[in-house]
Amino acid sequence: MTAVLQRWGRWISEHLVLFAGLVVLAYTFLPISVVVLMSFNDPASRLAYEFTAFTWDNWRNPCEPAGLCASVVKSLQIGFLATLGATALGTLMAFAMVRHRFRGRSTTSLLVFLPMATPEVVMGSSLLALFTSAGLSGRLGFWSILVAHIMFCLSFVVVTVKARLAGLDASLEQAAMDLYATPWQTYWRVTFPLAFPGILAAALLSFSLSFDDFIVTNFNHGNTITFPMYVWGSAQRGIPPQVNVIGALMFLVALVLVLGGDVLRRRRPR
Amino acid sequence: MSAAADTKPPARPRRIPTGYLLLLPGIAWLLVFFLVPTMQLVATSLYDPAGSLDTGYAMTWSWSNYVDAVTTYQEQFVRSFLYAGTATVLALLLGYPLAYAIAFKAGRWKNLMLVLVIAPFFTSFLVRTLAWKSILADNGFIVGVFKALGLVADDGRLLATGVAVVAGLTYNFLPFMVLPLYASLEKIDQRLVEAGSDLYASSFTSFRKVTLPLSMPGVVAGTLLTFIPAAGDYISSELLGSPNQYMLGNVIDNAFLVQLNFPIAASLSVLLMAAIVTLVFAYVRRAGTEELL
Numbered sequence: 001m002t003a004v005l006q007r008w009g010r011w012i013s014e015h016l017v018l019f020a021g022l023v024v025l026a027y028t029f030l031p032i033s034v035v036v037l038m039s040f041n042d043p044a045s046r047l048a049y050e051f052t053a054f055t056w057d058n059w060r061n062p063c064e065p066a067g068l069c070a071s072v073v074k075s076l077q078i079g080f081l082a083t084l085g086a087t088a089l090g091t092l093m094a095f096a097m098v099r100h101r102f103r104g105r106s107t108t109s110l111l112v113f114l115p116m117a118t119p120e121v122v123m124g125s126s127l128l129a130l131f132t133s134a135g136l137s138g139r140l141g142f143w144s145i146l147v148a149h150i151m152f153c154l155s156f157v158v159v160t161v162k163a164r165l166a167g168l169d170a171s172l173e174q175a176a177m178d179l180y181a182t183p184w185q186t187y188w189r190v191t192f193p194l195a196f197p198g199i200l201a202a203a204l205l206s207f208s209l210s211f212d213d214f215i216v217t218n219f220n221h222g223n224t225i226t227f228p229m230y231v232w233g234s235a236q237r238g239i240p241p242q243v244n245v246i247g248a249l250m251f252l253v254a255l256v257l258v259l260g261g262d263v264l265r266r267r268r269p270r
Numbered sequence: 271m272s273a274a275a276d277t278k279p280p281a282r283p284r285r286i287p288t289g290y291l292l293l294l295p296g297i298a299w300l301l302v303f304f305l306v307p308t309m310q311l312v313a314t315s316l317y318d319p320a321g322s323l324d325t326g327y328a329m330t331w332s333w334s335n336y337v338d339a340v341t342t343y344q345e346q347f348v349r350s351f352l353y354a355g356t357a358t359v360l361a362l363l364l365g366y367p368l369a370y371a372i373a374f375k376a377g378r379w380k381n382l383m384l385v386l387v388i389a390p391f392f393t394s395f396l397v398r399t400l401a402w403k404s405i406l407a408d409n410g411f412i413v414g415v416f417k418a419l420g421l422v423a424d425d426g427r428l429l430a431t432g433v434a435v436v437a438g439l440t441y442n443f444l445p446f447m448v449l450p451l452y453a454s455l456e457k458i459d460q461r462l463v464e465a466g467s468d469l470y471a472s473s474f475t476s477f478r479k480v481t482l483p484l485s486m487p488g489v490v491a492g493t494l495l496t497f498i499p500a501a502g503d504y505i506s507s508e509l510l511g512s513p514n515q516y517m518l519g520n521v522i523d524n525a526f527l528v529q530l531n532f533p534i535a536a537s538l539s540v541l542l543m544a545a546i547v548t549l550v551f552a553y554v555r556r557a558g559t560e561e562l563l
Contacts, residue, residue: 021371024364025383028390028444031401035393038404049404093296100289108293111300117494118308119502119546121519125526125539126307129314132323132532151303154296212395214505215519219526231396235509239400247397254392258385 032251039244049239058241062249065240071230072246078142078226079211082149086210087203089150090157091195097158098165115155123152124219131220140222148216153206160205164198208254308543315537323530335537343521343538350518351545353432354501357439361447361496362489364440369451369488370481373458387448399438399509406434406510430512438506446495454488455481490557498546518542 042055063069097108115123127148131137136144172194176186214228221229231243314327315335321327340347372383390398406412406428416422428434458481466476504519518538525535 015375017367018371018375020367021375021383024368024444025386027364028387028441030405031398031441032390032393034401034404035397038401049400049407050410051404089296089299092292096289096292100292102289102293108297111297111305115300115304117498117547117550119498119519119542121502121504121522122311122539122543123304123307125522125535126311127303128526129532129536130303130307130310133310133314137323147303151299154299158296208391212391214396215502218523228394228396231394231400235396235400243397243400247393251389251393255385255389258389258392262381262385 035244035247035251038241039248041241041244043241045238058245062242062245065234065242067225068230068240068242068246071225071227074142074224075211075227078145078149079207081146082153082210083203083206085146085150086153086157086206087199090154090202091161091199093154093158094161094165098162112155112158115152116159120152120213120215124148124216127151127216128219138222140220141224144220144222145217145224145226148220149210149213152213152216153209156205156209157202160202161195161198164195164201168194204257211250311536312540314532315540317533317536319531319533321533323532327532332533335533336541339534339537339541342534343518346516346518346521347541347545349432349515350501350542351549353436353439353507353515353517354497354503356436357443357500358447358493358497360436360440361444362493365444365447365451365492366489369448369455372448372452373455384452387452388445391445395442396505396509399442399505402434402438402441402510403429406437429510430515432511432515434510435507435515435517438510439500439503442503442506443496443500446499447492450491450495451485451488454485454491458484486557490554494550494553498550501546502542 037051039058040054040056041051042053042057044052058064093108093112096102097105102108127144128137131140131144168191173186173190176190177183181189212228213226214232217226217229218232225233227246231239234240234243313329316329316331316333317327317335318330318332319335319338368387372380372387376383404410408427408429413422413428416428417424417426422428462484463476463480466480467473471479501517502519504517504523507515507517507520522535522538522542525531525538529535
C-alpha cells in the first residue's frame, strides 16, 4: 500500500511542473474559447456579455454590422503595406549590421532597440505631437497609420532577421565566390534562400503587430477605422457578436498557417 | 569623402558605402518617425499651456507643466506602476512553471506547446480583453465561485475593480514573459543540474542553486518585456475597469484626444517614459550585480 502511494507520489511530483504548465496553458485558452462560444451567441440586448442562445446567424452574415468588414479590409491593407515596408527596410538594415562594417554601430543598435522599449502610448502621442506641429492634424488617416506601423514593426524585423543572419555560416558564401559566382548570384542563390526563414518570420510578426495595433493607431487614425478601432468604438455601445466571428476566424487562420508550416517543415528532408 | 572616393580608385572597394546605403532608409525612417517625434513630444511638454490647437502653442519652457501633471494625476501614476508591477509578478509566477515544463518536460510536444503559448496572440488583443469581460461578468461563473468562497461580497463584483484590470494585464502580456524564460531555460546545460544531484542536492536545492540562477537573464528580459507595455497599457483599465481604475495611459489618451491639452498630455507621456527608463536601468543594474554574486 505504501509502495503504491510512494509511486503515486513520485509520479505526481515528477509531473507536477507539467501539470502546472498545462493549467497555465488552459488559462491562456479560456478567453479564446469564450470568443468562439460568443461568436455563436444570439444576444438578448446589444450590451449583453453573456451567452443567451445558440445561432449560426453571426457566421452566416459576418458583415451585417455596418462598417465591420470595411474596418477588417482597412486593417488588412495597412497590415500588408506596413509588412512590406518594414520587412524591406528592416532586412536591408539587418544585412548591413551583420555583414558590413560601419561607424556608429552601437548608436544604430540603440536606435533600433529604443522603439521596442518605448511604451506604445508614448510612441503614439509623440507622433501625434509631430504631425500636429507640422500642421497635419486635419489630414491624419491611412497614411499616418501606415507610417507609424512601419516605424514600430521595423525594429522587430531588424532583430529577427539579424538573429537568422548571425547564425548563418559565412563560409557558404565564400565557397560560392570561390566557384566564380558573382556577388549578385551569391546573394540570390545562397544568402537569400538561407536568410529567407528569418525574413518570413519577421514579415509574419510585422503583419500581426500591425493588424492588431490599437494604441499607436488610436492617436494617429484621423477618421480611418481599422478593426481594433472598430472594436474599441463599439465596446462603448455594445459589441455585435460578429466581432467574435472575426476574432475566431483570425485565430483559426493563424493557427492553420503556423501548424501547416510546421508540418511542411517536418516533411521536408533535411 | 564620397567625392574623394570617386576620383581615386578606392583601396577597399565598396565595402563601407554599401553598408551605409543599406542602413540609410531604415535609419532615416526611425529618425524621422521615432526620434524627431520624441523630441517634439519633449518640446510640446514645455509649451505654454494657455495656448490651444487653434491658436497654436508658444514655447515658454513651462517646467510647471510637469508639476501640474504630477499633482493632478499622481493617483494614476502610482496605480500604473502598482498594477503593472503586480501583473509582472503574477506573469512570472504563472509563466515560469509553463516555460520550465516546455523546456524540460514536454519532450516531443515542445513545439506544439510553444505554438499554443503564442496562439492567443493570433486573435485581436481587444477581442481577447472583451472575452475577459464575459468571463468576469457579474452573474458569471467565476464571480459565483468567488462569492461562494467568500472572496467577493454577495453584492460585490469583479468587473470595474483593480483585480479585473490586473487579471487582464497579466493575461495579455503572459507570452512576453514565457518566451524569454523558455529561451534561457532551454540553453541550460542539463549536466550542471545532474552534477547538482550527484552531489546529493535535492531536486529543489539544485533548482534553486543551479537552474534558477542560470535562468536569470530570461527572468530579467521577461519581466521587462511584460512590465514596459503593461505600464503604458490602457485597454485593460478601460474595458475591464472603471474611471476609478484608470492608469496613466487613459489619462494621456484623454488629455491628447478629448481635452486637447497637449502640453500637459505631453509632459505626462515624457514622465512615463522617464520613469520607465529609470526603473529599467536600476533593475538591470541590480539584476546584473546579483548575478555576479
